[in-house]
Amino acid sequence: MNTSEPSDIIASDSVGEDSLLSSTQGLQAVLDNLDALVYVSDFQTHELLYMNAYGRQIWGQFEGRRCWQVLQDSNGPCSFCTNHLLVDSEGNPTPPYIWEFQNMVDQRWYQCRDRAIRWTDGRLVRMEIATDITDRKEMEIALKAAHEKARAAALEDELTGLHNRRAFFEFGMQALKQARRNKTPMAAVMFDLDHFKVINDTHGHEAGDEVLRRVGSLLKAKVREADIAARIGGEEFAILLTTATLAEARDMAERLLVLIRNSGIPFRNVKISPTASFGLAMMSDTDTRLEPLLARADEAMYESKTGGRNRITVHSEPEPGQA
Numbered sequence: 001m002n003t004s005e006p007s008d009i010i011a012s013d014s015v016g017e018d019s020l021l022s023s024t025q026g027l028q029a030v031l032d033n034l035d036a037l038v039y040v041s042d043f044q045t046h047e048l049l050y051m052n053a054y055g056r057q058i059w060g061q062f063e064g065r066r067c068w069q070v071l072q073d074s075n076g077p078c079s080f081c082t083n084h085l086l087v088d089s090e091g092n093p094t095p096p097y098i099w100e101f102q103n104m105v106d107q108r109w110y111q112c113r114d115r116a117i118r119w120t121d122g123r124l125v126r127m128e129i130a131t132d133i134t135d136r137k138e139m140e141i142a143l144k145a146a147h148e149k150a151r152a153a154a155l156e157d158e159l160t161g162l163h164n165r166r167a168f169f170e171f172g173m174q175a176l177k178q179a180r181r182n183k184t185p186m187a188a189v190m191f192d193l194d195h196f197k198v199i200n201d202t203h204g205h206e207a208g209d210e211v212l213r214r215v216g217s218l219l220k221a222k223v224r225e226a227d228i229a230a231r232i233g234g235e236e237f238a239i240l241l242t243t244a245t246l247a248e249a250r251d252m253a254e255r256l257l258v259l260i261r262n263s264g265i266p267f268r269n270v271k272i273s274p275t276a277s278f279g280l281a282m283m284s285d286t287d288t289r290l291e292p293l294l295a296r297a298d299e300a301m302y303e304s305k306t307g308g309r310n311r312i313t314v315h316s317e318p319e320p321g322q323a
């Protein structure tokens with residue numbers, strides 16, 4: 001039959017359309033069931049050309065809007081837009097750029113795979129596939145915070161809240177290097193509470209702890225942010241005064257000595273006024289480590305002890321020109 005020919009042609013055309021339609025629908029179904037955001041935006045205008053169901057469900061309708069309006073709720077292109085990283089110097093697409101960021105609209109973290117591709121009409125567009133990595137990121141952030149807390153605890157003297165000995169040497173070494181680099185003076189002040197054993201023996205260990213805490217507070221209130229103050233032993237404290245001359249360091253030690261002597265620390269029904277013996281030394285040109293500087297300050301402090309306590313001794317060989 002003659003009529004079969006046109007109908008065959010129609011049939012074969014409709015098979016082509018059907019198969020095209022079903023593969024388009026299939027692709028649509030795949031994209032809309034992905035557990036990730038997929039979007040495409042114009043490289044130049046940032047107009048959104050496509051966004052899958054995952055994205056539409058979170059960020060709403062995209063038609064006629066730009067990626068920064070829909071995804072970031074902002075007034076212009078994002079400062080962190082990666083478009084310039086997706087093409088080479090000749091404007092040709094480069095391999096995918098992978099990065100992580102926190103979306104400001106839904107506050108969740110995403111790992112983004114960005115790539116420049118050719119759109120159906122030949123123009124260059126940006127395609128992003130973004131996977132929600134919030135759970136992993138929150139775990140990482142909590143782990144980092146726990147590490148930082150543990151590190152801070154490992155560097156802090158629990159009783160006074162000052163740096164401990166370990167922190168004093170760690171930060172002190174950095175300060176010494178910086179002072180040498182910048183050719184600025186640096187002073188070390190050490191002090192040790194006098195007859196502290198008597199305070200413990202007379203008023204009890206708790207009273208001794210309270211005295212240490214109060215002296216720690218006095219010290220904290222006196223030092224500048226750039227200085228390094230620590231309890232480096234039982235009743236022994238040390239301070240590194242960065243960019244301080246000998247006169248400034250001596251002045252600081254004198255004020256601290258008076259403050260401690262006049263502290264009248266209340267404990268139960270008594271007031272305890274401890275005294276302290278101070279030693280002071282200036283960094284010299286040959287100090288490449290902290291130890292020799294502290295040894296000189298310690299020597300001077302020992303002189304204060306043997307000389308009658310409750311006093312300041314400056315190490316007798318300050319570097320010329322540092323007073």
Ligand SMILES: Nc1nc2c(ncn2[C@@H]2O[C@H](COP(=O)(O)OP(=O)(O)OP(=O)(O)O)[C@@H](O)[C@H]2O)c(=O)[nH]1
Nearest residue numbers: 192193194195196197198200205206208209234235
């Ligand atoms: N309450 C308290 N006492 C401490 C702490 N660490 C060390 N001590 C005590 O500090 C006292 C230090 O005694 P000594 O080294 O004899 O020195 P001192 O009695 O201060 O005498 P001088 O340093 O010579 O003036 C000891 O009794 C220690 O038990 C602490 O964290 N808390």
